[in-house]
Amino acid sequence: MARRGPRAALVSLAVGVLAAGVAITFAPSASAATTLGASAAERGRYFGTAVAVNKLSDTAYATILNREFNSVTAENEMKIDALEPSQNQFNYANADRLVSHARSRNMQVRGHTLAWHSQQPGWMQNMSGTALRSAMLNHVTQVATHFRGQVVAWDVVNEAFADGNGGARRDSNLQRTGNDWIEAAFRAADAADPNAKLCYNDYNTDNWTWDKTQAVYRMVQDFKTRGVPIDCVGLQSHFNSGSPYPSNYRTTLSSFAALGVDVQITELDIEGSGTTQANTYRNVVNDCLAVARCTGITVWGIRDTDSWRASGTPLLFDGSGNKKPAYDAVLSALNNGTTPTPPTTTPPTGNPTTPPTTPPTTPPTTPPGGGAGCTASVSLNSWTGGFVATVRVTAGSSGTNGWSVGVNLPSGATVTNSWNAQGSGTSGAVTFTNVAYNGRIAAGQSTEFGFQGSGSGTGMTPSCTAS
Numbered sequence: 001m002a003r004r005g006p007r008a009a010l011v012s013l014a015v016g017v018l019a020a021g022v023a024i025t026f027a028p029s030a031s032a033a034t035t036l037g038a039s040a041a042e043r044g045r046y047f048g049t050a051v052a053v054n055k056l057s058d059t060a061y062a063t064i065l066n067r068e069f070n071s072v073t074a075e076n077e078m079k080i081d082a083l084e085p086s087q088n089q090f091n092y093a094n095a096d097r098l099v100s101h102a103r104s105r106n107m108q109v110r111g112h113t114l115a116w117h118s119q120q121p122g123w124m125q126n127m128s129g130t131a132l133r134s135a136m137l138n139h140v141t142q143v144a145t146h147f148r149g150q151v152v153a154w155d156v157v158n159e160a161f162a163d164g165n166g167g168a169r170r171d172s173n174l175q176r177t178g179n180d181w182i183e184a185a186f187r188a189a190d191a192a193d194p195n196a197k198l199c200y201n202d203y204n205t206d207n208w209t210w211d212k213t214q215a216v217y218r219m220v221q222d223f224k225t226r227g228v229p230i231d232c233v234g235l236q237s238h239f240n241s242g243s244p245y246p247s248n249y250r251t252t253l254s255s256f257a258a259l260g261v262d263v264q265i266t267e268l269d270i271e272g273s274g275t276t277q278a279n280t281y282r283n284v285v286n287d288c289l290a291v292a293r294c295t296g297i298t299v300w301g302i303r304d305t306d307s308w309r310a311s312g313t314p315l316l317f318d319g320s321g322n323k324k325p326a327y328d329a330v331l332s333a334l335n336n337g338t339t340p341t342p343p344t345t346t347p348p349t350g351n352p353t354t355p356p357t358t359p360p361t362t363p364p365t366t367p368p369g370g371g372a373g374c375t376a377s378v379s380l381n382s383w384t385g386g387f388v389a390t391v392r393v394t395a396g397s398s399g400t401n402g403w404s405v406g407v408n409l410p411s412g413a414t415v416t417n418s419w420n421a422q423g424s425g426t427s428g429a430v431t432f433t434n435v436a437y438n439g440r441i442a443a444g445q446s447t448e449f450g451f452q453g454s455g456s457g458t459g460m461t462p463s464c465t466a467s
C-alpha cells in the first residue's frame with residue numbers, strides 16, 4: 001500500500017524540512033496578515049470553519065466566511081444520512097454546492113465523515129453484520145470516489161471510542177460487525193482516493209492522560225506498524241468546563257505527530273467569553289504552531305449563534321458578526337507565534353513506541369470528598385423537528401462522587417445521541433449517569449453533558465441526584 005500521490009509527497013517534504021517534532025522559528029513578516037486564513041497560510045497551515053450550506057445565502061455569514069477562512073468542513077452535508085438517504089441512492093447536491101463555493105475561492109475542503117455510529121440514515125441504523133459492513137464500505141467507496149481530487153482530507157472514521165476510563169471501543173452497529181471495521185474503512189477510502197489525507201477523528205482526546213486519548217494513540221500506532229493507510233488524527237477539541245483545554249494539549253499533539261501522522265484540530269470551540277476565552281484560544285493556536293505536523297485548525301462554526309452550543313458563545317465572532325477578543329488573540333498568535341500563557345508541559349522529542357505517560361487509574365478531577373446534593377439545568381438549541389440539549393450539573397456544598405440526572409422527555413421526543421454521560425432510555429423518563437471522569441465534582445463546581453434528540457425538547461426540567 002503506497003499512499004504517495006504528488007501532493008502527499010510535497011507535504012511530506014515540507015514537513016520533513018520543518019523537522020518532525022516541535023519548535024519552529026518564524027521569520028517576522030514584513031506586514032502582519034489581517035485575516036485568519038492568510039495568516040495561517042504564512043505559517044504553512046490552513047484556518048478553516050464548519051459551514052452550514054443553507055447559510056451561504058446569509059450575506060453576513062458568507063462575507064466572513066469568504067474573507068477569513070481558507071478551509072471548510074461541511075457541518076452536516078457530508079454525513080452518511082445526508083449523502084445516502086436511501087441505500088445506494090446518493091444525493092450530493094448540498095455537498096457539491098459547498099465544494100464548488102470553496103474551490104472557486106481557493107479554499108480547501110475537509111470531508112466529514114465517511115463512517116460514524118451517528119447520523120446514519122434509517123436504512124443503515126437497521127442493518128447489522130455482513131450486510132452492514134458491505135453497505136458501509138460501499139458508502140466509503142462511492143463517496144470518496146465522487147469527491148476524489150476535491151477533498152484534501154477525510155475524517156474516515158469518527159468517534160469510534162467510548163468515553164470514560166478503560167479506552168474501550170464505543171458500542172455501535174458498526175463496531176458489532178467486527179473490531180477491524182475501522183481499518184476496513186481506511187483501506188476502502190485509500191483505494192477510492194489515494195491522494196486524500198485519511199484521518200481518524202474524535203472528541204475528548206485532547207488530554208494526554210485520559211484513557212480515550214491513549215487508546216486512540218495505541219490504535220494509530222498499531223495502524224502505522226501494520227501498514228493500515230492512515231495519515232492524520234483529528235482532535236475535535238470542543239472545550240468547556242466539563243472538558244477543559246488541558247495544559248498537556250501540546251504533548252498530545254506532538255505525541256500523535258511523533259507516530260508519523262499529521263494532526264489537525266478539527267472542530268474547535270471554547271465556551272466562555274472575554275479575556276479568559278481569548279487566552280485559551282491563543283494557547284490552542286500556539287500549541288498547534290509549535291508542532292510541525294499540526295497542519296491546521298478548523299473552528300466549528302462562524303458566529304456564536306451558528307454554534308451547536310450557541311448558549312456557550314464558543315466561537316470567534318459574536319451573533320452580529322463582530323470580531324471577539326478571541327478572534328484578535330487567534331490572529332495575533334498566528335501572526336506572532338507567541339509563547340502560550342500559562343506555559344504548557346514540554347513535549348516529548350523522541351518517537352515513542354509506547355505512550356510516554358501511563359494513563360491514570362483515577363479520574364483527572366480532584367476528588368472533593370463526596371456527599372449529597374446537586375442541581376441540573378438545561379439549555380436548548382432547537383430547530384423544527386430536533387434539538388441539542390446541554391445539561392449543566394452543579395454540585396452542592398459537599399461535592400459529588402457521582403451523579404444521575406433524570407429528564408422527562410416531552411411526548412414524541414426521542415434521544416438519538418449523547419456525550420459525556422451514560423444514557424438510559426430514549427423516550428419518556430430517561431436517565432443520564434456520569435461517566436468515569438466527570439462523576440467527581442467539587443463543591444459549587446459544575447460539569448456538562450449533552451444529548452441530541454428528535455422532536456421537541458421544550459419544557460424539560462432535569463432533576464439531579466448525587467452520590
Ligand code: G3I
Nearest residue numbers: 075076112118119158203236267308383384385386417452
Ligand atoms: O436544520 C434542519 C431542519 O431544517 C430539519 O427540520 C431538522 C430535522 O431533523 O434537522 C435540522 O438539522 C439539524 C442540524 O443539526 C441543524 O443545525 C440536524 O437534524 C441535526 O442532527 C444537526 O446536528 C448536528 C450534529 O453534529 C449531528 O450529529 C450539528 O449541527 C453539528 O454541529 C454536529 O457536529 C458534530 C460533528 O459532526 C462531530 N463531532 C461533534 C459535533 C457536535 O455535536
